[in-house]
Amino acid sequence: MLSAMPNRHAPSTSFIDLLLDAVCVVDSTGHFVYVSAAFEQIFGYSPTEILGRQMLDLVHPDDRAITLQTADEIMAGQPKLHFENRYLRKDGQVVHIMWSARWSPADQFRVAVARDITARKQAESMQAALYAISEAAHLAEDLPALFQQIHQIIAALLPALNFSVSLREDQGGELAFVYHVDEQPQAQNKTDLNLFNQEILRSGHPLxxxxxxxxxxxxxxHRLLGSDGQQCWLGVPLHSHRGIIGTLVLKRYADTTPYTDKDQELLQFVSTQIAAAIERKQLIATLQRMAQHDQLTGLPNRALLHDRLHTALTRARREYGQVALLYLDLDKFKAVNDQYGHATGDLLLQAVAARLKSCVRAADTVARFGGDEFVLLLENIELAEHALDIAQKIIAALGQPMELAGVQLQIRPSIGIAFYPLHGDTPMQLLKQADASMYNAKNQGGNRVAIPPAT
Structure with a gap:
């Protein structure tokens, strides 16, 4: 074939230009000496633009090392069939190429046939992304972990250095920025992001x-394009059976290739699966919360308290620490229900829960144990007096009048305290001791604190 090339640069047979695959000839220094007509369709460069240029200049930076190694092997006499790498088109888009090439010792040329397999690669990537999103919905520990995994999945499909997810807490509600990564932290502007999101929500379409x-x-x-007008934004709504639950937004700064319609189609295609994954993780989180929290007060329930108490005792044994357990019952709570009704009693329980939380540290646990009984778990208590101080703080806080449903109420507690390791070393022992002490406080007239004798 090469012998038929006049001046050793171009084939005399015009039928080569009818091929859908591109035929390329590269000299020993890696410069193009011939390309067929299909080259322009695949790579975007006409023959006159490409002849004499270095082949490696067109190769994707991440694939240049393996491409050079493969070229050396071809020139050493090892023909290559179906070698794959990526090139950059004239318009900056990435194109996936499958090559078959051999070396001609007589002509000192590499002769290769290039087939564009970008569509196939994109289809494979899309299928892999959908599978990965579905898997992430099952395996991610929580929503933040899911958002991180979705970010990684999207980044494998298209540039996603700047990535954000915004969600509505309820239909028609305001958007909350639940995940936001920007390569230029100093340039983060939630106002701009919110403006872009609102346009997506208004239209209900990708933007x-x-x-x-x-x-x-x-x-x-248009001001979101930046002062130089070169920034680029791409966003899609996250649709579900409940409507639009949020948005997914990508951003590129100047000096980078802007997103294209194809990128928009790709992001829109995976957005439905992403929305389904987010809703599934939200549902699981809701069910877990319902299983572990009291529905009236939002406090941890008995099951979650037992779990945290077990963990706290394990840590205290390892670190030789002290744990305090406060068992609290509201004096004469039944009289409130009888006189003002259960609705007012529920409001009172909610108000008590809020005041109890205000009396302890964020790391402590306030749980509703049942009815009008609450249990407080205090970890890392250095001195018993610290727990007693908190108990007195609770008595003072609950003693302040509460305005509920037009009624002014006061409630007084009886509190029993048990300490690990002084009063027991298992959850059941500590709860039993604190409970018994609480009844001692109640039998003494209530509105007081009692501690059991050391075991």
């Missing part, structure tokens, strides 16, 4: 904003 697209959009959106 691609570049200097070349959407001139009909509101003027205030």
């Amino acid at each position: 691609l904003l570049t200097a070349q697209t959407q001139p009909w959009l509101p003027v205030q959106l």
Whole structure:
């Protein structure tokens, strides 16, 4: 074939230009000496633009090392079939190529046939992304972990250095920024992001904003392109059976290739699966919370208290620490229900829960044990007096009048305290001792604190 090339640069047979695959000839220094007509369709460069250029200049930076190694092997006499790498088109887009190439010792040329397999690669990537999103929905520990995994999955499909997820807490509600990563932290502007999100919500459609697209959009959106007009935004709504539950937004700064319509189609395609994954994780989180928290007060329930108490005791044994357990019952609570009704009694329990939480540290646990009984778990108590101080603080806080449903109420507690390791070393022993002490406080007239004798 090469012998048929006049001046050793171009084939005399025009039928090569009818091939859908591109035929390329590269000399020993890696410069193009011939390309067929299909080259322009695949790579975007005409023959006159590419002849004499270095082949490696077109190769994707991440694939240059393996491409050079493969070229050396071909020139050493090892023909290559179906070698795959990535090139950068003239328009900056990445194109996946499958090569078959051999070396001609007589002509000192590498002769190769290039097939564009970008569509196949994209389909494979899309299928892998959908599988990965579905898997993440099952394996991610919580929503933050899910958002991180989704970010990684999207980044494997298209540039995603700047990535954010915003969600509505309820239908029609305001968006909350639940995940936000920006390569230029100093440039983070939630106002701009909110403006872009609101346009997505208003239209209910994906939005691609570049200097070349959407001139009909509101003027205030165009300032998001930056002072040089070169920034680029791409966002999609997250649709579910409940409507739009949020948005997913990507951003690129100047000096980078802007997003394209194809990128928008890709992101829109995976957005439905992402929305389903988020809803599944939200449902699991809701069910877990319902299983572990009291529905009236929102406090941890008996089951979650037992779990935390077990963990606290394990840590205290390892670190030779002290744990305090406060068992609290509201004096004459039944009289409130009888006189004002259960609705007012429920309001009182909610108010008590709020005041109890205000009396302890964020790391402590306030749980509703049942009825009008509450249990407080205090970890890392250095001195018994610290727990006693908190108990007195609780008595003072609950003694302040509460205005509930037009009724002014006061409630007084009886509190029993048990300490690990002084009064027991198991959850059941400590709860039993604190409970018994609480009844001692109640039998003494209530509104007081009692501690059991050491075991």
